Amino acid sequence: MSLLSITIQQAGYDLDEAIIQDIQFSINKGELVGLIGANGAGKSTTIKSILGLIPHFHGEIIKKQDLFMSYLPERPVFYDELTFQEHIDFVAALEHLSDDVVLQRIGPLLNNFQMAEHLHELPTTFSKGMQQKAMIILALLKKPELFIIDEPFIGLDPIATKLLLDLIQNKRKRGIGILMCTHVLDTAEKICDRFIVLNNGKMIVCGTLEEIRDFCHLPNSDLFDCYHYLIKDDENE
Numbered sequence: 261m262s263l264l265s266i267t268i269q270q271a272g273y274d275l276d277e278a279i280i281q282d283i284q285f286s287i288n289k290g291e292l293v294g295l296i297g298a299n300g301a302g303k304s305t306t307i308k309s310i311l312g313l314i315p316h317f318h319g320e321i322i323k324k325q326d327l328f329m330s331y332l333p334e335r336p337v338f339y340d341e342l343t344f345q346e347h348i349d350f351v352a353a354l355e356h357l358s359d360d361v362v363l364q365r366i367g368p369l370l371n372n373f374q375m376a377e378h379l380h381e382l383p384t385t386f387s388k389g390m391q392q393k394a395m396i397i398l399a400l401l402k403k404p405e406l407f408i409i410d411e412p413f414i415g416l417d418p419i420a421t422k423l424l425l426d427l428i429q430n431k432r433k434r435g436i437g438i439l440m441c442t443h444v445l446d447t448a449e450k451i452c453d454r455f456i457v458l459n460n461g462k463m464i465v466c467g468t469l470e471e472i473r474d475f476c477h478l479p480n481s482d483l484f485d486c487y488h489y490l491i492k493d494d495e496n497e
């Protein structure tokens with residue numbers, strides 16, 4: 261069942277410049293879709309288009325009725341003067357969550373991500389990895405049907421990376437759809453059901469690893485090799 265169906269004819273920040281164009285894909289229940297491409301390929305712009313944050317957008321975003329989405333941005337965003345606990349309280353208030361629900365959802369995450377002792381500190385003073393962990397915990401406080409996550413592994417240590425991977429798999433098993441932007445191709449290859457490859461603002465392929473291998477005529481190759489083939493081929497056109 262499709263949670264989200266995206267058709268972008270063109271989208272961009274200025275009226276006269278299309279940053280992305282001709283992008284079409286969908287995300288189904290329980291599916292993990294990897295959005296991959298070089299720096300500046302248009303991944304974040306695609307995500308912002310889905311979230312309705314792009315000023316000049318031509319296309320169609322069809323959502324399942326009452327779809328509840330949660331977005332984990334590439335760069336952590338915090339209020340300067342709020343502690344981590346106050347950020348948690350703020351999200352809980354916005355989502356109308358009771359103290360019991362918050363404790364139940366967040367207790368194990370705080371312990372597993374080793375963030376319990378930092379509740380009364382300002383996230384703006386956290387290290388990069390700690391900020392990323394705090395953003396993940398805040399995002400997981402909600403119970404969306406679709407997660408949109410932008411470069412979630414940046415800055416995470418190997419323990420936190422494993423924890424996040426387990427959490428992602430767990431969400432998927434429970435039918436939650438995930439769109440994940442990442443440069444970490446070996447991890448993406450292991451966990452994603454399908455991939456969307458962007459280059460210079462255009463979608464060059466969308467499919468399973470098997471379909472991408474067929475498309476590239478590279479049987480048995482990994483995602484890394486297929487990706488490099490696709491980019492080189494696209495640049496030569």
Ligand SMILES: Nc1ncnc2c1ncn2[C@@H]1O[C@H](COP(=O)(O)OP(=O)(O)OP(=O)(O)O)[C@@H](O)[C@H]1O
Pocket residue numbers: 273279297298299300301302303304305306
């Ligand atoms: N707010 C903005 N205003 C104008 N141009 C922007 C803005 N944000 C991004 N761009 C431009 O849009 C293009 C695509 O950027 P985008 O952030 O979507 O790429 P990306 O694939 O997410 O890259 P990265 O892997 O580096 O995060 C780039 O040329 C970038 O300079």
